[in-house]
Amino acid sequence: MRFIDNSIVDLPPGWEVRAGLATQALINGDIEADDRANIWQDLKNSLADISSDRCWYCETGIPRTDNAVDHFRPKGRVRGVRLSGDGESLENYQIQPEHLGYKWAAYHIENFRFSCQHCNEFRKNLRGTAGGKASYFPLVNEQHRAYDLIDQDNESPALLDPCDVLDWRMLSYDKAGKPFSHFNSGSEDDLRVKLSIRIYHLDQASVNASRAAQWAQVKPIFEDTKKWFLKKLRGDVGADACFRRELKKLRQWFNPKNKSTYLGFLVYQLEQEQLLDSESLHGWIGEILRGLG
Numbered sequence: 223m224r225f226i227d228n229s230i231v232d233l234p235p236g237w238e239v240r241a242g243l244a245t246q247a248l249i250n251g252d253i254e255a256d257d258r259a260n261i262w263q264d265l266k267n268s269l270a271d272i273s274s275d276r277c278w279y280c281e282t283g284i285p286r287t288d289n290a291v292d293h294f295r296p297k298g299r300v301r302g303v304r305l306s307g308d309g310e311s312l313e314n315y316q317i318q319p320e321h322l323g324y325k326w327a328a329y330h331i332e333n334f335r336f337s338c339q340h341c342n343e344f345r346k347n348l349r350g351t352a353g354g355k356a357s358y359f360p361l362v363n364e365q366h367r368a369y370d371l372i373d374q375d376n377e378s379p380a381l382l383d384p385c386d387v388l389d390w391r392m393l394s395y396d397k398a399g400k401p402f403s404h405f406n407s408g409s410e411d412d413l414r415v416k417l418s419i420r421i422y423h424l425d426q427a428s429v430n431a432s433r434a435a436q437w438a439q440v441k442p443i444f445e446d447t448k449k450w451f452l453k454k455l456r457g458d459v460g461a462d463a464c465f466r467r468e469l470k471k472l473r474q475w476f477n478p479k480n481k482s483t484y485l486g487f488l489v490y491q492l493e494q495e496q497l498l499d500s501e502s503l504h505g506w507i508g509e510i511l512r513g514l515g
């Protein structure tokens with residue numbers, strides 16, 4: 223997961239008026255949300271542009287399919303879900319009173335997330351793991367579930383949100399690319415991370431392998447940058463130019479516009495390297511990280 227700033231999206235002419243009318247019609251019961259799916263589909267390419275065609279939840283590159291727009295707050299009936307006692311599996315429960323969907327958010331731009339099918343729809347893979355957000359929208363406290371727009375801010379979503387400035391930084395990964403929670407077991411943050419890994423299917427073997435393969439490409443550049451920086455400190459001739467060249471190469475991997483990066487994972491790895499730099503010799507690591515918000 224990476225941070226996605228969805229506050230500036232290119233809107234087609236007349237889009238806001240169409241969305242406003244549809245919202246009113248849906249709330250009045252005159253239409254079903256899917257009747258006007260073209261309203262969010264019209265923004266699909268603009269949403270994809272923000273992340274260079276990568277899923278906002280898992281960062282996998284995805285083709286621009288029709289159903290690539292997820293509603294963070296479900297537009298239809300919401301199903302209750304929580305982690306089981308062992309934290310490993312999901313269990314469903316009945317939301318009381320029944321929730322027929324966040325109709326006020328069905329055509330609201332801030333509720334749209336560009337998403338791959340694995341994160342968006344419920345799927346089971348051959349290895350026996352399953353995931354997909356489907357009609358889930360778990361809350362930290364179910365008692366605060368909003369049935370009206372005016373109460374929406376009472377909700378604390380249990381799922382990590384890529385459009386939140388801080389949420390994406392809560393995920394940790396091992397060297398094999400596997401996501402995990404570093405929070406105290408059973409704490410609110412721990413449950414949010416575990417539930418998100420499970421529901422977004424972030425622990426899929428193929429995605430883990432892709433993350434790890436990427437760091438394997440970046441690590442040598444990182445090591446070279448470090449090496450030239452140390453030579454530069456020693457005063458070696460030409461070291462400064464070599465250091466700058468490697469640093470530029472390294473920064474390309476951390477550019478949010480780079481079409482091929484698992485940025486959230488790379489940032490986490492770089493942070494781990496920064497922790498190993500106990501004498502704070504390599505200040506340039508922090509400069510790369512600071513540039514990512």
Ligand SMILES: [Zn+2]
Pocket residue numbers: 277278279280281282337338339340341342
């Ligand atoms: Zn995804």
